[in-house]
Amino acid sequence: DTAVSQTPKYLVTQMGNDKSIKCEQNLGHDTMYWYKQDSKKFLKIMFSYNNKELIINETVPNRFSPKSPDKAHLNLHINSLELGDSAVYFCASSQALRGGTEAFFGQGTRLTVV
Amino acid sequence: KNEVEQSPQNLTAQEGEFITINCSYSVGISALHWLQQHPGGGIVSLFMLSSGKKKHGRLIATINIQEKHSSLHITASHPRDSAVYICAVRFPGSNYKLTFGKGTLLTVNP
Numbered sequence: 001d002t003a004v005s006q007t008p009k010y011l012v013t014q015m016g017n018d019k020s021i022k023c024e025q026n027l028g029h030d031t032m033y034w035y036k037q038d039s040k041k042f043l044k045i046m047f048s049y050n051n052k053e054l055i056i057n058e059t060v061p062n063r064f065s066p067k068s069p070d071k072a073h074l075n076l077h078i079n080s081l082e083l084g085d086s087a088v089y090f091c092a093s094s095q096a097l098r099g100g101t102e103a104f105f106g107q108g109t110r111l112t113v114v
Numbered sequence: 115k116n117e118v119e120q121s122p123q124n125l126t127a128q129e130g131e132f133i134t135i136n137c138s139y140s141v142g143i144s145a146l147h148w149l150q151q152h153p154g155g156g157i158v159s160l161f162m163l164s165s166g167k168k169k170h171g172r173l174i175a176t177i178n179i180q181e182k183h184s185s186l187h188i189t190a191s192h193p194r195d196s197a198v199y200i201c202a203v204r205f206p207g208s209n210y211k212l213t214f215g216k217g218t219l220l221t222v223n224p
Contacts, residue, residue, distance in 0.1 A: 033211075033212075035212075040216075041151075041198060041216070041217055042214065042216055042217075043157075043200065043202075043212075043214040044214070045211040045212060045213075048211060056211050058211075090156075090157060092157075102147070102159055102162045103147060103159055103162075103202075103212065104159060105149070105156055105157035105158070105159065106156060107155070107156035108155075108156050108157070
């Protein structure tokens with residue numbers, strides 16, 4: 001069974017469109033994250049939710065809106081997509097909002113905006 | 115400023131060689147993670163350390179809290195070890211977010 005699953009794995013779309021990426025974890029974890037990996041393979045936190053509550057919101061454009069319907073799901077909705085949004089987006093989860101807990105990552109969603 | 119530095123950026127080795135990848139960070143941390151990412155693939159957590167040393171198969175991770183430094187070692191390297199290895203830390207007061215190093219691209223040739 002996949003611990004953290006993201007869909008879709010690949011997403012190609014035109015500029016200006018609105019798209020969503022879904023993430024689900026079956027580990028019973030309280031905390032979920034979205035990370036962005038740019039073309040240089042550098043990973044950076046975007047958002048973190050703990051028990052459906054937004055904990056971390058880095059300097060991400062308002063066009064990005066995370067939604068957590070329950071603690072097992074954290075979806076990422078992106079409005080008015082731009083070329084610069086092309087990247088790989090990783091979802092992750094951990095047991096609790098504590099420093100010493102291991103993070104589990106999804107397989108990533110490669111978003112290409114044309 | 116909370117920073118994570120990895121070295122080397124690129125590493126090429128022959129099969130069977132002993133590999134060391136280094137990670138340094140700027141201030142005290144609560145945990146350090148070593149992650150592996152194969153080309154075009156997802157991210158796998160290899161180790162999470164807060165002190166000492168951990169071993170899993172041919173992989174060994176060590177951390178020196180006083181020196182703010184961690185190393186990832188691979189013994190008897192194999193071409194399937196070729197991947198990007200990423201160090202990530204949680205800094206105090208950062209709302210427990212992970213800050214990542216830029217990764218080390220390891221290529222093991224047969």
